[in-house]
Amino acid sequence: MNLVSVKNLNVSYGTFVAVKNVSLEINSGDYLCIVGANGSGKTTLVKAILGLIKPQSGSIEKSIKAFGYLPQQTSIQRDFPASVMEVVLSGFQKKHDKQKALEQMQKLGIEELAKKSFSELSGGQQQRVLLARALCAADKILVLDEPVTGLDPLVTDELYTLIRKLNRETRIAVLMISHDIHRAVQNATHILHMNNTELFFGTAEEYQKTTLYTEMSSVETCSTHLCTHCGTNCTSSHIKFHSINEGIK
Numbered sequence: 001m002n003l004v005s006v007k008n009l010n011v012s013y014g015t016f017v018a019v020k021n022v023s024l025e026i027n028s029g030d031y032l033c034i035v036g037a038n039g040s041g042k043t044t045l046v047k048a049i050l051g052l053i054k055p056q057s058g059s060i061e062k063s064i065k066a067f068g069y070l071p072q073q074t075s076i077q078r079d080f081p082a083s084v085m086e087v088v089l090s091g092f093q094k095k096h097d098k099q100k101a102l103e104q105m106q107k108l109g110i111e112e113l114a115k116k117s118f119s120e121l122s123g124g125q126q127q128r129v130l131l132a133r134a135l136c137a138a139d140k141i142l143v144l145d146e147p148v149t150g151l152d153p154l155v156t157d158e159l160y161t162l163i164r165k166l167n168r169e170t171r172i173a174v175l176m177i178s179h180d181i182h183r184a185v186q187n188a189t190h191i192l193h194m195n196n197t198e199l200f201f202g203t204a205e206e207y208q209k210t211t212l213y214t215e216m217s218s219v220e221t222c223s224t225h226l227c228t229h230c231g232t233n234c235t236s237s238h239i240k241f242h243s244i245n246e247g248i249k
Ligand SMILES: Nc1ncnc2c1ncn2[C@@H]1O[C@H](COP(=O)(O)OP(=O)(O)O)[C@@H](O)[C@H]1O
Pocket: 013, 016, 018, 036, 037, 038, 039, 040, 041, 042, 043, 044, 045
């Protein structure tokens, strides 16, 4: 079943074109990773798909109304003054269903955290809570904007494993923005590589045969260092992203 179909999409902020001529499709059970350097329009594209930003031209067809959305993290979200259960329940658009919320929390191994304060949890636990919240909002597609930013490599692996398990076992489609090209090709079925415009869209298998991927993946992993260009926790070919996409030598 086709869930989302985007054709020749253009999205601008004033005169600045952030997303230029991007097309993609998401079907049930797909796991699409959007990769690309900082500022390459990934979040803007996702917000347009969610209906949060109006595109200038092109089309977005959706066969579903609700998306489970986990936005890019901000410190305000991390300090949110609510209990874990309250955060998870806030995912429901209409009636709060405590039983269903608990079921989603069990799936993610966080049911014992229900009464805790959200702000006291570790980064990895908070992301699981926000995933449970997103699962309460929708059961056909999860939209995750850089869900592992700031997490240590072990917790990052755990979260990737969990998301892949959800995708494989429940057939929920996943649309994930990621900086990590290695984990992207290991986990996703499809890749969109963008630099404002679309550089590649297709299966993860096809992507691995491209020179774009070869160039990106030829760099050493540096998961414990901060990226010298954007200051975030740098994983795998992150610096290569910057050097290729932004012309940094
Ligand atoms: N609200 C906004 N107003 C103006 N420009 C924006 C806004 N949001 C993002 N941009 C710009 O659009 C470009 C793409 O941003 P974004 O989609 O956030 O990229 P990414 O998620 O790939 O890092 C960047 O150059 C960014 O500065």
